[in-house]
Amino acid sequence: MSTELDWYLQVNLKARHLRLLVTIDTYRNLSQVAEVTHVTLPAVSKSLAELEHGLGVALFTRTGKGLVPTPHGECLTRHARSMLHVLHQARDELQALSAGTEGKVEIGVLPVSASILLTHALNLLKQRSPGTNVKIVEGSAASLLPDLWQGHLDLVVGRLPPPDALGSFEEKELLDEPIVLVTGGQHPLALRKTLQWADLLPYPWILPPIGSILREPLERALESHDVPLTNNYIETVSLHVIRAHLQVSDCIAVMADTSARDTRLPQPLYTLPLSLPRLLRPAGVLWNRVRTLTPSAQLMISCLEETARCLAEEVQ
Template sequence: MPTKLDWYLQVNLKARQLQLLVALDDFGNLKKVAEVSHVTLPAVSKALTELEKGLGLELFTRTAQGMLPTVYGECLIRYARGMLTDLQQVRDELKALESGSSGKVNIGVYPLSSPALVPRALVLLKQRSRSTNVRVIEGTTRALLPQLLEGKLDLVIGRLPALQSPTGFEAKELLEEDLLVVAGPQHPLAKREHVDWPELTGYTWVLPPLFSQMREPLERVLLQHGMPLENDYLETPSISLAKAYLYLTDAVAVMAGTAAHDSLQPLAILPVSLPRLLPPLGVQWNRNRPLSRSARLMVECLEEAAAMLR
């Protein structure tokens, strides 16, 4: 037999109450929530009281530090954020369909991912569905995966985790890439048929940032070859900046093959052997959220772009 809690969640819970919960969690203060919501303080207090009474649960405790969610509040807030994101996506997709668009796909990309894969996939996507709109943001694993979990992103593209994908995520491998030691075309070693590691001593290294997937294994390899990186290096997540710097100096760097072989800004490949340091490029999505038609099309385009690059 349905309980009071069942009845309230299934029949009486409203979107504005979900918004109230999220706002209280964000601001921790009834007065602040009233100000940003443009309603009176008594109205906000009454809405919270009615919600707690309807559920039969205490959702927040009042402390000197502000409103703190109880275990019941934390549970409901977590799902409230997801439901509000879903409602926003439904609204966006309905508006897109109404305006003649085929929908929208939100993509997260890691900074050091292949600069060739995503642009090629986007070209294929627009060739097949010109009215599909795309939003691409760049960020770290720590920044993008929570958004994927919350439904703010449909897909995240980049190096797959070295271990099994975190709980809740589905992953598809797209492209294995070898890493290459590269330099600008004017580099003294650029046309050599053979380069020994000691010959790279004395050149500035352009490195990926700390805590990126490539940095620790790359440093380990360089140390094995007697090249500690203590005094003379530059670190950046930007491939375009790294390339520009290599063109202007005699610095050296390590890049994936697709970045090094870019026809618009080719680099010199130095004949130095590197082990495979990174997992393959791939795409991840939230297995608990069905992919939209636009997102499924984007995955297909990524697979085709990867096949072209292979």
């Protein structure tokens, strides 16, 4: 069985089989699969039967509500999606080379914690390689890390999550900067030279969402100073929304120090003179250890490293 399965996967499994699996898993109905693939229903049924026969396992169970993947079907479909994504990446790289560009890198970013680092690194990348194109996807660790594992992203940049117990990812620490409390310029506390933690009690907050890597340690730190979070808050990971709302409200927010001190902003933010403990691991970059990094991704990591060194020198 093992030898036959290995032979079939190595020799007979084709890209059309992968596309068939993904399409069936998406629609769970062979008639719809036939319609969207512009193939006759008997041909779709025959292809699925040949695939199951070649593998020696049932991939889908036929029920009154349509096709349901078996455990074997779930396993192979998951890998089929991953393999098709790799093929699409190869197509994009080949097309880029033919068009005279130098490749593409897809980056997931945890926006509140890495915006300045990534912004400067992207500028450096474009100086060094104008033909390297970049796709940026913002999100939480919970949404970005599965995409990184499945190959939908090349890198994830932001505050490093807790060490990966399964060893799925490689990581590189880039910038260890504090988390600070910030307000807009009109806030009653903005220009105070000294503050007590109790001074924060009357004001609303802009918080990272529940489940984000910063929320729980922030709550613990504030509670240790008898500053419980009230029901008066906004939850967002959007740095743009945070900055804009701070300028029109009396909210308090948390932000990485480099983002808070960004001198490019027309309306500066004010850092409150209260020190939080080290809430998070350093900002860094993650990639999937079982996938080979493309030259574009390697160049991006190099630009991130150089940018981090420059930002660290500015703080000193």
